[in-house]
Amino acid sequence: MSKKLRCAVIGAGAIGLHHIQGFQKHPDAEVAAVAEVNPERRAEAVAKYALPKGVEDYKELLKDKTIDAVSVALPNALHAPVATEAIKAGKHVLLDKPMATNAREAQQIVDAWKEKKVVFMVGQNFRFNPETQKVKAAAAAGELGEIYHGRAHWLRRSGIPRIGSWFTQKKMAGGGCCYDIGVHLLDCLLHIMDNFDAEAVSGVTYAKFGPRGLGDGSWGKGEVDPNKPFEVEDFAGALVRLKGGKSAILEVSWALHAEKGKDHGVDIYGTEAGASLFPAMIHKAQGKEITSAAPVLETLPVPEERMVHFVDCVLKGVPPLVKPEESLKLQKILDAIYESGSTGREVRIA
Numbered sequence: 532m533s534k535k536l537r538c539a540v541i542g543a544g545a546i547g548l549h550h551i552q553g554f555q556k557h558p559d560a561e562v563a564a565v566a567e568v569n570p571e572r573r574a575e576a577v578a579k580y581a582l583p584k585g586v587e588d589y590k591e592l593l594k595d596k597t598i599d600a601v602s603v604a605l606p607n608a609l610h611a612p613v614a615t616e617a618i619k620a621g622k623h624v625l626l627d628k629p630m631a632t633n634a635r636e637a638q639q640i641v642d643a644w645k646e647k648k649v650v651f652m653v654g655q656n657f658r659f660n661p662e663t664q665k666v667k668a669a670a671a672a673g674e675l676g677e678i679y680h681g682r683a684h685w686l687r688r689s690g691i692p693r694i695g696s697w698f699t700q701k702k703m704a705g706g707g708c709c710y711d712i713g714v715h716l717l718d719c720l721l722h723i724m725d726n727f728d729a730e731a732v733s734g735v736t737y738a739k740f741g742p743r744g745l746g747d748g749s750w751g752k753g754e755v756d757p758n759k760p761f762e763v764e765d766f767a768g769a770l771v772r773l774k775g776g777k778s779a780i781l782e783v784s785w786a787l788h789a790e791k792g793k794d795h796g797v798d799i800y801g802t803e804a805g806a807s808l809f810p811a812m813i814h815k816a817q818g819k820e821i822t823s824a825a826p827v828l829e830t831l832p833v834p835e836e837r838m839v840h841f842v843d844c845v846l847k848g849v850p851p852l853v854k855p856e857e858s859l860k861l862q863k864i865l866d867a868i869y870e871s872g873s874t875g876r877e878v879r880i881a
């Protein structure tokens with residue numbers, strides 16, 4: 532190996548630090564710099580991970596020809612503008628979820644990526660989970676038969692990231708729990724179903740806890756302004772009609788009067804067997820009984836760490852596990868959930 536892949540992380544908040552750690556796990560990658568507007572968090576990241584450089588303005592890193600790749604761990608509204616700018620600057624880009632705060636901006640990323648031919652991937656970490664990979668492999672091998680329905684849920688009882696932070700401001704977050712955690716499990720479900728082609732979406736959104744100051748979960752490092760109104764949803768539900776007469780249901784909350792212990796999961800139903808996460812199980816008819824067993828897979832198709840996989844995509848030409856077109860289609864579904872929630876009508880997706 533000649534030169535290591537020189538990566539830079541943009542945003543050193545809660546998840547940006549995970550990005551740094553992730554890249555540092557790859558023997559052929561190094562974190563060359565971090566960009567963070569908050570001076571304390573910038574200095575902390577540089578010191579903790581022994582980084583050569585910390586800058587305030589990410590544009591400095593985009594101009595730096597010695598940096599090969601950047602990962603974006605910024606508030607949602609900055610995802611698409613910064614990712615697009617980075618791609619146009621010729622950098623390989625790993626972007627945290629959600630891809631954007633609307634499909635128009637997500638499309639701009641894809642357009643830039645098609646022109647520049649760099650590696651671009653939204654780091655949907657649930658796809659890299661070993662359990663997900665086992666069920667995906669079973670589904671891809673045809674073990675479930677024809678998959679016709681799936682459901683995904685993430686029902687936090689008290690998990691609003693931080694009331695008053697950017698997460699609860701419409702302009703910076705775009706949306707609430709649906710963009711924040713619904714995006715993870717819907718992506719995971721549609722990945723296993725191998726169907727991101729939605730035809731119609733019927734969705735609902737509610738804000739029943741946040742506006743009352745209830746349901747805080749204390750995640751994140753960004754500044755909190757207690758005077759900011761809670762502007763996003765803390766519950767969302769959707770029925771997604773998929774191509775080929777298939778369907779998917781999503782239920783997601785940041786805060787809910789829900790039973791304890793049923794936090795998050797994915798269920799897939801096929802003609803030959805069903806499957807569920809987490810843990811990974813295959814459910815299959817044996818005579819009159821349905822029996823359940825864990826799927827066996829000796830070697831995972833891709834590493835568990837998304838940053839390690841991303842580096843392999845750049846250095847070894849491995850195809851990205853998360854394809855830009857899939858992320859764009861997912862963004863259109865999420866947008867349709869919000870549109871349907873506000874209009875009260877089913878939204879058709881072209």
Ligand SMILES: NC(=O)c1ccc[n+]([C@@H]2O[C@H](COP(=O)([O-])OP(=O)(O)OC[C@H]3O[C@@H](n4cnc5c(N)ncnc54)[C@H](O)[C@@H]3O)[C@@H](O)[C@H]2O)c1
Nearest residue numbers: 542543544545546566567568604605607627628751752753
């Ligand atoms: N994949 C996951 O499991 C996962 C988990 C949590 C968060 N996220 C995503 O990661 C992103 C960041 O979330 P977080 O929890 O780290 O938020 P955070 O508030 O903890 O961190 C965001 C950081 O970005 C910095 N920042 C803001 N504008 C900047 C700019 N122009 N240049 C440089 N730095 C800037 C802030 O100062 C802050 O430190 C969000 O989009 C979130 O959805 C993903």
